[in-house]
Amino acid sequence: MPRTTRQRTAVADLLDGVPDFHSAQDLHRMLHDRGERVALATVYRTLQVLTDLGEVDSVRGPDGELRYRRCEAEAHHHHLVCRSCGTTVELDAAAVEAWAGGIARAHGFTDVEHTVELFGLCARCGSRSADAR
Amino acid sequence: MPRTTRQRTAVADLLDGVPDFHSAQDLHRMLHDRGERVALATVYRTLQVLTDLGEVDSVRGPDGELRYRRCEAEAHHHHLVCRSCGTTVELDAAAVEAWAGGIARAHGFTDVEHTVELFGLCARCGSRSADAR
DNA sequence: TAGTTCATGAGAACTATTCTCATTACGGAG
DNA sequence: CTCCGTAATGAGAATAGTTCTCATGAACTA
Ligand SMILES: [Mn+2]
Ligand SMILES: [Mn+2]
Ligand SMILES: [Zn+2]
Ligand SMILES: [Zn+2]
Numbered sequence: 001m002p003r004t005t006r007q008r009t010a011v012a013d014l015l016d017g018v019p020d021f022h023s024a025q026d027l028h029r030m031l032h033d034r035g036e037r038v039a040l041a042t043v044y045r046t047l048q049v050l051t052d053l054g055e056v057d058s059v060r061g062p063d064g065e066l067r068y069r070r071c072e073a074e075a076h077h078h079h080l081v082c083r084s085c086g087t088t089v090e091l092d093a094a095a096v097e098a099w100a101g102g103i104a105r106a107h108g109f110t111d112v113e114h115t116v117e118l119f120g121l122c123a124r125c126g127s128r129s130a131d132a133r
Numbered sequence: 134m135p136r137t138t139r140q141r142t143a144v145a146d147l148l149d150g151v152p153d154f155h156s157a158q159d160l161h162r163m164l165h166d167r168g169e170r171v172a173l174a175t176v177y178r179t180l181q182v183l184t185d186l187g188e189v190d191s192v193r194g195p196d197g198e199l200r201y202r203r204c205e206a207e208a209h210h211h212h213l214v215c216r217s218c219g220t221t222v223e224l225d226a227a228a229v230e231a232w233a234g235g236i237a238r239a240h241g242f243t244d245v246e247h248t249v250e251l252f253g254l255c256a257r258c259g260s261r262s263a264d265a266r
Numbered sequence: 267t268a269g270t271t272c273a274t275g276a277g278a279a280c281t282a283t284t285c286t287c288a289t290t291a292c293g294g295a296g
Numbered sequence: 297c298t299c300c301g302t303a304a305t306g307a308g309a310a311t312a313g314t315t316c317t318c319a320t321g322a323a324c325t326a
Contacts, residue, residue: 002272002273003271003272003273003322003323003324004323004324005272005273005274005322005323006322007273007274008273023313024313024314025312025313037275038274038275039274039275039276040275040276040314041274041275041276041277041314041315041316042273042274042275044313044314044315045273045274045315060193060197064193064197064198064199064282064283064313065197065312065313065314066197066313066314080236080237080240080242080245082242089240091236093232095228095232096229096232096249099226099228099229099232100251103213103224103251104213104251104253107213107222107255107256108255108256108259109213109215109251109253109254109255109256109259110253110254110259111253111254111259112213112251112252112253113251113252113253114249114250114251114252115248115249115250115252116229116247116248116249117247117248118233118236118237118242118245118246118247119245119246119247120237120242120243120244120245120246121242121243121244122240122241122242123240123241123242126241126242126243126244135303135304136291136292136293136302136303136304137292137293138291138292138303138304138305139291140304140305141304156282157282157283158281158282170306171305171306172305172306172307173283173306173307174283174284174285174305174306174307174308175304175305175306177282177283177284178284178304178305197282197313197314198281198282198283199282199283
C-alpha cells in the first residue's frame with residue numbers, strides 16, 4: 001500500500017545511518033544538510049508511516065517532543081538513553097514484562113500497555129562530567 | 134517562600150478533591166465550572182510550583198500533554214492508569230527499581246532516571262467493553 | 267503510455283505551554 | 297492596623313511541535 005518515493009527513501013536511508021533518537025525537525029535538518037529536499041510535513045508523514053509499519057520506534061523526550069529511531073530489535077523492547085550524547089542501548093526487559101503483567105492482573109486491569117524508558121549518563125559522558133569537576 | 138494566594142489555594146483544593154490525572158486545561162475548566170476565576174497561565178504556574186515542591190505528580194499522556202495528580206505516596210512511585218475512566222493505582226515498584234539500577238550499572242551508565250507507567254482497562258471498564266460486544 | 271490515485275510542498279492552522287508586562291495583593295516591618 | 301516591597305496574577309502575545317488544506321506532481325497499473 002505505501003508508495004515508494006524519493007522522499008520516503010531519503011528518510012528511511014537517513015534513519016539507517018543514524019544510531020540515536022532524533023526529532024522530526026532534527027531529521028529534517030539533517031536531510032537538508034545532505035542536500036535532500038524534503039518538506040517538513042513529509043518528514044512527519046513518513047515517520048508516522050514508518051512507525052505504523054513498526055519499522056521505527058518513537059519515544060517522547062522529557063520536553064514532550066517525539067524522537068524517532070530505527071531499532072535493531074524487531075520485537076517489543078525498551079531503551080537506555082544517554083541524556084548527554086544520545087547513545088542508545090536496546091533492552092530486553094523480560095523481568096519488567098513479567099512484573100507489569102502480574103501487577104495489572106492483581107489490580108483487575110486488562111489490555112495493559114506500558115512505557116519503560118531509562119535515561120542517564122553513558123560511561124564516556126559520565127567520566128567527562130567527573131573530569132570537569 | 135511561595136506565597137499563599139486565593140488562586141493557589143483553589144488549585145490545591147481542586148487537586149485534593151480529584152482522584153485522577155488531569156491536564157492543566159482540564160483543571161482550569163473545572164475551576165471555571167466551580168465559579169473560581171483563575172487565569173490559565175496561573176494554573177500552569179501553580180502546577181509547576183506544586184510539582185517542584187513534590188506535592189503533585191505529573192505524567193505525560195500518550196498525546197504528549199502533561200497531566201497532574203496529587204498522589205498519596207510521598208516517595209517515588211509509578212502508576213497504573215485506566216485509559217478509559219482514568220482510575221489510577223499507585224505502584225510501589227521495588228522489583229523494577231532493582232532491575233533498572235542493575236541494567237544501568239551493567240552498561241556503565243550513571244545518574245539514571247526512569248519512567249515506568251502502565252495503562253490498561255480497569256475491572257469495571259473492561260467488563261463494560263466486554264458486554265458491549 | 268495514459269489514467270488513477272496516492273504523495274508532496276508550502277503555508278495556514280492548531281494546541282499546549284511559556285512569556286511579557288502592567289496591575290494586584292500577600293505578608294512582614296513598624 | 298497600615299504601609300511597602302516584592303512576589304503573583306491576568307490578558308494576551310509569543311513559541312514550538314505537529315497536523316491540516318489543497319493545488320500540483322509523481323508512482324503504479326492496465
Ligand atoms: Mn516492555
Ligand atoms: Mn521507579
Ligand atoms: Zn553519552
Ligand atoms: Zn476504568
